[in-house]
Amino acid sequence: MVPSPHRPLGRVSAFIGSRLLLVGVVASVVGFVCLVLAGVELWLVVSRGRLGRNVVPLVAGGGLAFALLSIGQSAWRTGLRYVRGEKAVSRDLAQFVARRLRQRRGEGRP
Secondary structure (H helix, E strand, O other), rough: OOOOOOOOOOOOHHHHHHHHHHHHHHHHHHHHHHHHHHHHHHHHHHHHHHOOOOOHHHHHHHHHHHHHHHHHHHHHHHHHHHHOOOOHHHHHHHHHHHHHHHHHHHOOOO
């Protein structure tokens, strides 16, 4: 969906969008650092030729790295949609409230 160039952007949507962009950048950077550290740890484990308890931080660090990279990418993408005006907080809240009311009445999806 391409927004019109004159679509007004609400203050709350701009605030939420900018914060999501910031969270996306920070999570991506931390995830990349964790990925590099896990790579260094993997290199040390392989070069030493020993498998033992030192593999646990490697697996945990790698999993954390990929999770943070995924969260960062999702937050970045959603933040851009808010900042560009493709999403609005008021519309999202209205849809959420309507969905909850439908579920309470028993008309919603399980």
